[in-house]
Amino acid sequence: MRVISGSARGRTLKAVPGTGTRPTTDKVKEALFSIIGPYFDGGAVLDLFAGTGGLGIEALSRGMDRAVFVDMDFKSLETIRTNLKATKFEEQAEVYKNDAERALKALAKRENTFDLVFLDPPYRLKHGDKLMEQMDSLDLLEDQATIVLEHESSFDYPDSFGKFRAWRKAEYGEVAISIYVYDQESQSVQAEQGGIST
Template structure:
């Protein structure tokens, strides 16, 4: 694994020891940033299931001002810190040990709004949309924020729900990536049990 582009281009990234994490491949990472960037003019990013920290670090390399990395696994957090040191981004990164829902509650107590969010939970978890709606309720998202949701391609998230609208979707083998935008100005869209939008 490596940083693909930006100020830390070509820097090697360490993997988390063991088999407990599923890092985003360089191929998928490159595809993600071609859809959402490829470069940024500042902003704050959140890497909620950080793993190696590869997505958040790539965002920093491509121009984000700051990134927050969260994972509940100690080995992952140590790997994130090593990768931040290797890429020179320690000063503009925060790393916390917590699970996703508790982390969001803690972040809600701070005056922070994220412009870019990476959600790459374990494939057994199907709660990406619930976490996004929690971020909306807690006012953790900047207007027109971008959310990158990575999940198992056999599963389908709704195209529209709450204040989120899917603008891109792509599949890479068993991995699917959906790009959502957040519209804080619109009324929330409800979804029925089949994932369809209702008013």
């Protein structure tokens, strides 16, 4: 694994020891960032279920100002810190050991908001949409934030729900990526049109 583009281009990233994580392949990462970027003019990124930290680090390399990495696995946290040191992004990053729900609540208390979120929960959980709705309820997202949800290609998340609408979906073998945009006005508009009740 490596950083594909930007200020840390070509830097090798360490993998998490063992078989407990599924790092996003360079091929998928390159395709993903060509859709959502390829470069950014500042902003904050949240890498939830961060694993190696490869996606958040790629976003920093491509212009994001700061990143928050969250994972429950001690080996993942050590790997993320090693990779941040190798790419010289330590000063722009925070790394936390926590489960996703508790991490989101803690970030909300600190009044964090994000322009980009990477969500790669264990495939067995299938609760990415619930985590996105929690982010909305906690005011963690900037208007028009991009949420990248990685999941099994055999499983489909809704095209739209609440204030989230699917922008792009792509499949790479057994892996699928659903990219959503957060629109703070969308739910109220739908309600006015009789689409939902509030």
